[in-house]
Amino acid sequence: MSTFAEILLNGLSLGSVYALIALGFVVIFRATEVVNFAHASLLLAGGYITAVLHDDIGFWPALVAGIAGAALVGAAVEFVVIRRYRGSDHSVLAIVTIGVDILLTTELTRRIGTDVLTLGDPWGDAVVSVGPISLAQTRIAAFVTAALLITAFLLVFRYTSWGVAMRAAAESAETAALMGVRLGRVSLGAWAVAGGLAAVAALFLTVFPTPGLERATSLAALKAFPAAILGGLDSTTGALVGGLLVGVTESLATGYQSDLTFLGRGLGDLAPYLVMVAVLLIRPAGLFGTKELARV
């Protein structure tokens, strides 16, 4: 029973990190209707900046620099690439982000090489034990940070004028523009926020028990895509639920791997995708996504 509880809690913590990434992904989609396939490389950029700087300036300033750097990269992508596109077909823009992803990932993996970089976090491999259950401190930190950030984001999204502007732009870009919402700023902001969230997620994807930042980290970040899709691309609630669902399934599949050996090793990495396919079979628009309606 205690193993089950541990696995579940670890899963929730991992899921909250995925939710952070998926949230950024959904924010970009709502603000600009662009599916951002470069999201994993934004995450890698944030993680890399933190990893390189933490030796010289200490962990916390490095983390802030990482967040700012990833936000800047996100904003730069929006400003240099997305804004230049004058067509109306948003699936073409999704392909542009694939090009951006190829560029960023090649550069970052070339710099990382075969190294495993540590991010110099203060938690190390310390473990907290409550009764029979023991959890890594990093996992608790991940869950608390993600919960705080997500709450803060949802409050901002709901009550500040920036949030209202963003929701208005998502509802109807044209009307919002007529009401004085500056669409360029809204989408720039969305990309920057998504980059920042991804950088925080990068930290928690690379701390204990994972060895550190390496090439494969971007593969871990890709699991936020199924999270966003199975929740519904245009729903922030969906991103949270999807993230948690993906995290818990992955954790369960990894935890009970020894009982599932007939399915092969490394099932945990596959679980998010299997859950996504299963959900899409039943609900093609995702769990919380708005079903597409059209007036002819």
Add this chain to the structure above:
Amino acid sequence: MSEVLHRDEARERAPRSGLHRIRLVRPRVWAWAVAVVLLLAFPFYLDRFWLEAGLFAMAAAIGAIGINLLTGATGQLSMGHAFFLAVGAYGYCVLAADGGDGLTGLGLPTWLAAVLAVLVAGLAGGLFSPISGRLSGAYLGIATLALVFIGQHIMFNAHDLTGGANGRDVPPLSLFGLTFDDREIDVAAVPFGSAEKLWYAGLVLLAACALFARGVLRGRPGRAMNAIRDHRIAAGVLGVPVARHRAAVFVLSSMYAGLAGVLLALVFQRTVPDYFGITLSLDYLAMIVIGGLGSVSGAVAGAAFVSLLPQVLTRYSDTLPLVSAPGTDGIAPGEAARYLYGAAVVLVVLFLPGGLTGAVVRRRARTRSARTHPGEER
């Protein structure tokens, strides 16, 4: 005054434009003839490195035509193309191997194995049809991402079928008593190894695939596919069965990918799981975007660009600036190629909609209209 001169010039040119048009047809025919002769003659003159590079490009072109039918012509984004390539490659190995290396092998005649491997890839695409028929755009893109990871999982774990991480050897194809292996046959005093022999098989396959895809695109199915891409609801109202077409194109596209996989396996002579990762899927998307979405020639041009670029950079890495030989510090040729075509994807979409072939077509249209209406152009 200048107005009058214009008209005079126009009148002078008018009869000549007819002549131009006749000449316009002929250069194209000539270009085709020269290209065919060159392609047929390459195995006699080029060394193995370039022949293999060309064969990769041909295999990539077949796969790219397939994904262009799906993503370019029907607007269904697929990031799972690598999976179907893997199904083709491994399917061929499993069906054709004789089980001598301890792995499963059915020992079928190799030509039959190749055909069946393509059908198996199609079947795999068909199994995905509940999703591929209902989803579109980015949703489908991410859903097909699942295929790549499922494929990787199977390749690493189904050891009996795939040989695990080490991969497995590919039995050489034999057709009508001719075996495409490294036993050399002398043709006109040139020793023909596997690359030379496969070159012609690749050319025939590519030509057949290109013609078939062109037929699909120009006929009723192609119009239906374009209608679905441009306006799904309108297409449905016009009587196009949207879900069935989407699923059917997905199957066709996966069969093209399967064939590309078989050809790649024959060229490599060994299949390894690492090759069929997410990067490969992205490469194929890059190919069709750079070449031009929705056309056969675009797919071929893009495939040639993306798959020959790393080879060219590798071969000339000592003479090129900024690129260094693999294994040393600095930018390796493979990485340099990825920078180039990553940037090419972005630039093409932003500034050259329609890709390389689209630019050529527009240019040709412009010169033609300039020739027939010289006055308007000025």
